Amino acid sequence: MTIERPKADVVICGLGWAGSVMAEELTRAGLNVTAIERGAWRDTSTDFPPAVDPDELRWTTRRELLQPMSVETTTFRNRMDQTAAPVRNWSAYQFGWNVGGAGTHWAGMSWRFTPWDFEVATQTRERYGAAKAEGLQLQDWGVTYAEMEPYYDRFERIAGTSGIAGNINGEIKPGGNPFEGPRAREYPTPPLKDTFWMREFREASERMGYHPFTLPAGNISQAYVNPLGVTMGPCTYCGFCDFHGCGNFSKSSPQACILPALMRRPNFTLLTETEVLHAVKHDDGKTAKGVKFITKEGEEGFQPADIVIITAYQMDNVRLMLLSGIGEQYDPATGKGTVGRNYTYQTCGTVNAFFSDKYTNPFIGGGALAVQIDDFNGDNFDHGNLDFIGGAGIMGYSTNGRPIQNMNNLRPGSKRWGSAWKEAYTRDYNQGAGIFIQGTSMPVRDAYLDLDPDYRDRHGQPLLRLTFDWNRNDQNMLRYLTDRSVEIMREAGGEDMIVENQAEESWNPYKQHSSHTIGGAVMGADPTTSALNPFLQSWDVHNVFVVGASAFPNNGGYNPTVTVGALAVRAAQAIHQTYVNNPGPLVKG
């Protein structure tokens, strides 16, 4: 039996961060919106109250909020001459699958990208000459930081982001990040407090002449009412943030910030535990007429709509485009086609160390509780004599002291079992501290996404296949950044350092830590190199919009979500202000 649903103005596929932001904008503008979400309804009081949330085994170790591989996984290979294998177990891939998406259990590091990140092709050429980017597939985003500023501001107001401004309308502010793009105003809530390690990191990097600042955080520092009228509470530094929900209404999330308002709007409908299989195009192929879905009970159905918005997270965004025949598959051999192009990741390393006779009290933590320097991020430093472009944020973090997660964070040479392990963990648990290096990732020709020829999901649809390995530019960058981070750790007095440069060995989902998968359906001004125009509208099928980090042509040295949220606000406004009055391409290709 096929369920035929009443037509909606807009169907939204996936109700995570991007989907919630889009739905809120579009319903407020009066459009009739139906969202289809594969996961279940989850909310603070009913699903992760304080009596349920601080449970490391269930939420961090077993990842029970995340989308299991049995629902859908990804296949992976480093090179095109290899046969990809499916990812069978938990890995760096960490996908959301409930109402709220990964936005329910993210950590909350709430960054804007730098102006440079949006124009990396042009600015690199102008500052260093074209040869500097050789081997990289650089392209601008088709939107500048200055154009993005109001949308960043809007998303931060909805999210209640805590932080301290470093640049308000061009004026550098003490205590903030002097390298950030100009902001129109201060953060909605003040910065979080320093832990022991944050203070040590801050003082050490200041002594070295750098510019430390408290991370902008989706862990709210005080009670706050957002523009939608939703009230949030202060973060308690509970230490059960990433992989966990928030029991205090203090983590920026669709649950805490958007759903209470959105769900009450009469022109909004939500189908839960229902998966979009693909979009369906009209016979002429120029527009889509709706999406085909399947319920948890296995009933198939069709949701007709005038506008189809794909907000299923970066990987599934690309997969749904390919399954729906929206745009042409990118071919790395010829460079033709755009869907799957410019997949990037996050180039990361860590420097851990120990402080004898101190108590770092690592259990006092927040998902985004950290101090960072941006002196070596983006193009904030001269690359003239360096063999790479890009950089990384260097942060001293206090995210958690969860005992299972940290059980191997021991001084070098320690055993992992026996009385020797117990002795080492007893000694080191409360003395450890870490620096995280979160770097840019530049696109190259042969890093891309397509559909796997062999492996299928539970509904028999092909899985997405990733072909990726570190490129030389990013490896050189991380080597340089790791050296800078070791110097800071030494200055801070950390002993017995453990240095992990993740790009030294081939990329592999089981060895990485970052969940930040990027690109594959990128935005841009040129339809031969981008799948979407600068309003995230498909160049090929004009009533399809694809919103997520899939749109980034390159990755900044930052977590992606605030940029996803800002792009979502911008796309939604373009839809209700312009597109609905005159459906068609918003930009001439």
Add this chain to the structure above:
Amino acid sequence: MKRRDLLRSFGAAMTTSALVSPAAAAELKGFPEQTAMSADHLPRPAMKGGGFQVFTQENDRKILAAVFDRLIPSDKFGPSASEAGCLEFLDDQLAGRYGEGRALYLEGPVRPENEEAIMGSPQFTQTPRQRYEDGLKALEAYAKATDGVAFHALSPGRIDEILSGLEEGKIELPNGVKGKWFFELMLQNAREGYLADPLYGGNRDMAGWKMIGFPGARYDYRPYIERQGENLKLEPVSLIPKD
């Protein structure tokens, strides 16, 4: 009703509803007004005193205890793994969704060599429960073949030697069991049992948390964050307080 009994009856309710009818796909209009916990997010405590569900054979329990108590022996830092309840913990874990491998992708084509080459480590299409079943048999067969005795009868020193050999990949186990990776599985699970909330049957008396100084399921450190670098001497709190 004592808190623990309450949690147990939550758990029981959860099991039946999960068997009868999984939550259905739903059309939501308006804000869902329910305030009761979602059935599948209720705490899932290990049943204490209910006997073993997976390790029903005494010899299996003896092998496991022999291994676990070398991985985490009793010493001045705290009780051994078995004293802390890590066997009961593992039995409960293997009896449920973890043991069934419900989250794993187990579809073919299965190409063990290619998968290991691509991923840098073997991938398994057996569930954790099956891996223990095979692994314990292989340990027993190994002890009989090399030492002529049951595994649990080996001396602690000899068990350490075997565990080190497995860890370093120097010892191969019979019947195709990948010894190094079975060692890693046992090490992971033993320490999980020692460090997870006592709700799950291990970490008895929060011994693992007391050992390292982790305050457990406390949810508010605002009164402490400004006491930087101090020994806060916080007593741990569990989701299942002693009754």
